Amino acid sequence: xxxxLIQYFQNYVQLTEEEIDxxxxxxxxxxxxxxxxxxxxGDVSKEFFFTIKGCVRLxxxxxxEEKTAFFYCExxxxxxxxxxxxxxxxxxxxxxxxxSDLAVINFExxxxxxxxxxxxxxxxxxxxxxxxxxxxxxxxNLITLSPEQRYLKLRDQQPxxxxxxxxYHLATFLGVRPESLSRIRKRLIx
Amino acid sequence: xxxxLIQYFQNYVQLTEEEIDxxxxxxxxxxxxxxxxxxxxGDVSKEFFFTIKGCVRLxxxxxxEEKTAFFYCExxxxxxxxxxxxxxxxxxxxxxxxxSDLAVINFExxxxxxxxxxxxxxxxxxxxxxxxxxxxxxxxNLITLSPEQRYLKLRDQQPxxxxxxxxYHLATFLGVRPESLSRIRKRLIx
DNA sequence: GTACGATCTTAACTTAAGTCAATCATTGGC
DNA sequence: GCCAATGATTGACTTAAGTTAAGATCGTAC
Numbered sequence: 001x002x003x004x005l006i007q008y009f010q011n012y013v014q015l016t017e018e019e020i021d022x023x024x025x026x027x028x029x030x031x032x033x034x035x036x037x038x039x040x041x042g043d044v045s046k047e048f049f050f051t052i053k054g055c056v057r058l059x060x061x062x063x064x065e066e067k068t069a070f071f072y073c074e075x076x077x078x079x080x081x082x083x084x085x086x087x088x089x090x091x092x093x094x095x096x097x098x099x100s101d102l103a104v105i106n107f108e109x110x111x112x113x114x115x116x117x118x119x120x121x122x123x124x125x126x127x128x129x130x131x132x133x134x135x136x137x138x139x140x141n142l143i144t145l146s147p148e149q150r151y152l153k154l155r156d157q158q159p160x161x162x163x164x165x166x167x168y169h170l171a172t173f174l175g176v177r178p179e180s181l182s183r184i185r186k187r188l189i190x
Numbered sequence: 191x192x193x194x195l196i197q198y199f200q201n202y203v204q205l206t207e208e209e210i211d212x213x214x215x216x217x218x219x220x221x222x223x224x225x226x227x228x229x230x231x232g233d234v235s236k237e238f239f240f241t242i243k244g245c246v247r248l249x250x251x252x253x254x255e256e257k258t259a260f261f262y263c264e265x266x267x268x269x270x271x272x273x274x275x276x277x278x279x280x281x282x283x284x285x286x287x288x289x290s291d292l293a294v295i296n297f298e299x300x301x302x303x304x305x306x307x308x309x310x311x312x313x314x315x316x317x318x319x320x321x322x323x324x325x326x327x328x329x330x331n332l333i334t335l336s337p338e339q340r341y342l343k344l345r346d347q348q349p350x351x352x353x354x355x356x357x358y359h360l361a362t363f364l365g366v367r368p369e370s371l372s373r374i375r376k377r378l379i380x
Numbered sequence: 381g382t383a384c385g386a387t388c389t390t391a392a393c394t395t396a397a398g399t400c401a402a403t404c405a406t407t408g409g410c
Numbered sequence: 411g412c413c414a415a416t417g418a419t420t421g422a423c424t425t426a427a428g429t430t431a432a433g434a435t436c437g438t439a440c
Contacts, residue, residue, distance in 0.1 A: 062334040069333055082323045091330055118308070125315045128322060133272045135325035140281055142332045143259055143365065144252040147397080167418065175333065180397055182419050337427080357388065370427055372389050 001029045004052045005103045008075055012126050013119050022116070026109045032096045039080055039094040044087050047106040048079035054100020057169060060092045068173040070138065071097075071165060077127055078102070084110075097169065147176045148184050191219045194242045195293045198265055202316050203309050212306070216299045222286045229270055229284040234277050237296040238269035244290020247359060250282045258363040260328060261287075261355060267317055268292070274300075287359065337366045338374050 005027065006020055015023075029052060032038060039045055041061055049056070056078045058070040069092065072078045083090035084107070096102075105113075113120045141150055151174055155162055162170065171181035192214055199205055205213075219242060222228060229235055231251055239246070246268045248260040259282065262268045273280035274297070286292075295303075303310045331340055341364055345352055352360065361371035 060330060060334045067333045069329055081319060082326060085319055091326070121311050121315065125311065125318060128315060128318045129271060129275055132318060132322050132325060135322060135329060136272065136281070139259055139325060139328055139332070140250060142329070143257045144250045166416095168416095176396095177398065178418070179399085179420085183397085186419080356386095358386095366426095367428065368388075369390085369429085373427085376389080 001052050001101055002027060002103060004075060005050045008050070009123060012123060015119075019117055019119070022113070026112070027103050027105055029101055029103050032100045032102055034096060034099050037093055037095045038078075038102070039083075039090055039092075041091065041093045042089045043083075045080040045083035045090050047104050048077060048084055048110070049094075050103040050105070051076050051078060052101040052103060054096055054098040054102070055164065056100065056102075057095050057097045058092055059095065059172070066172060067175075068169055070134070071161060071169075071173070073161075073164075077131065079131070081128070081131070097165065142175065147174045147180065148187070150174045151181070151184055152188075191242050191291055192217060192293060194265060195240045198240070199313060202313060205309075209307055209309070212303070216302070217293050217295055219291055219293050222290045222292055224286060224289050227283055227285045228268075228292070229273075229280055229282075231281065231283045232279045233273075235270040235273035235280050237294050238267065238274055238300070239284075240293040240295070241266050241268060242291040242293060244286055244288040244292070245354065246290065246292075247285050247287045248282055249285065249362070256362060257365075258359055260324070261351060261359075261363065263351075263354075267321065269321070271318070271321070287355065332365065337364045337370065338377070340364045341371070341374055342378075 002024055006015065006023060009015055009023075032054070038049065038056070051072055051074055053074060056072045057068055058072070058078075059066045059068045061067075078094055080090045080092065080094070082088060087107075114124060141153070145153065151170075154170075154174070165173075167181060168178040171178040174181060174184075176184070195217065196205065196210055196213060199213075222244070228239065228246070241262055241264055243264060246262040247258055248262070248268075249256045249258045251257075268284060270280045270282065270284070272278060277297075304314065331343070335343065344360075344364070355363075357371060358368040361368040364371060364374075366374070
């Protein structure tokens with residue numbers, strides 16, 4: 001299980017036996033059931049995650065409504081960077097929307113890794129670069145596309161998500177309510 | 191002028207004389223006139239910038255229309271991370287919307303700094319953390335607020351931008367056309 | 381001061397999403 | 411198999427932004 005994470009790291013740098021051992025003993029893998037919230041908006045993030053199996057949803061709660069910003073599937077880091085790095089209350093929540101296996105990297109482990117093995121400074125930067133690119137992609141999508149165009153793009157580029165994720169979550173991800181997504185789909189059938 | 195950048199770095203780490211000298215001789219400051227495009231969508235980013243004076247606009251061109259994602263004012267890094275780090279065509283453009291003084295960090299300089307002074311690895315990560323937080327803030331704004339609410343928030347939190355930036359740019363930043371921003375403002379007067 | 385261009389506002393009309401409520405479909409538990 | 415709960419669709423109506431086009435306002439060069 002944790003091998004996925006090690007493999008992921010090895011895509012960027014060669015790890016020594018010592019480093020691999022350290023990862024294996026300091027980063028546990030947790031089974032998280034569907035619908036469990038792993039970070040609640042307003043709480044301080046004490047850990048971040050790497051998805052080995054399953055799917056995590058990032059969402060904001062606004063006036064009692066949930067608005068989805070992103071879905072993280074296999075082999076992605078799930079982290080509330082601001083909350084984690086500055087130990088401030090998180091502005092969003094994370095919820096597993098499938099039964100998931102997550103590697104859990106807590107605050108102490110993260111900083112010990114950075115301290116003990118300077119190589120992780122590079123990995124941390126690379127992770128963050130990836131995340132930044134994802135964020136910029138989300139922004140570009142929100143700014144340049146209509147909800148209908150966002151749906152078409154998602155259908156093109158990640159058709160698996162359309163199968164995997166209930167429509168009411170997809171709707172808020174596309175920036176509309178479920179009724180509107182239903183209408184968009186109807187419009188497109190013609 | 192370049193002192194602004196050095197000062198900015200010193201907020202995070204102590205720099206040696208050698209490092210400061212190196213920065214001074216390898217990072218030039220360029221005067222850029224209003225309306226000049228410093229990175230064109232589709233080109234590969236060869237450099238990134240630090241704003242010493244002025245204002246840079248990040249925008250996408252969609253069907254001939256410009257959609258603004260962000261304004262960078264004094265003491266902020268302006269970078270197309272994906273294009274710069276992966277040397278891919280940029281998905282957006284940068285334009286100075288005021289006469290600006292920009293520190294210019296080119297590809298070679300950036301990597302030489304990282305190589306020569308490991309400390310910059312930490313600075314690069316910190317810069318990226320900042321940028322990531324900015325991105326997440328933009329996403330949160332786009333997802334959780336209506337155009338009218340975004341206008342109110344901007345008026346509250348950065349009233350200077352409302353003075354500094356022409357309304358037709360503010361409009362696309364808020365996600366509406368200029369006519370709609372005009373109507374929003376009218377609605378709010380009552 | 382005038383004239384021009386750029387910016388901002390206004391109006392009439394269109395389009396699409398939000399809202400509310402009812403109904404239909406699917407699924408899991410028993 | 412049946413029921414309840416959850417999720418998806420549909421309809422009628424409201425609301426706000428887009429579109430197009432016409433004017434008002436402002437600033438600047440001459």
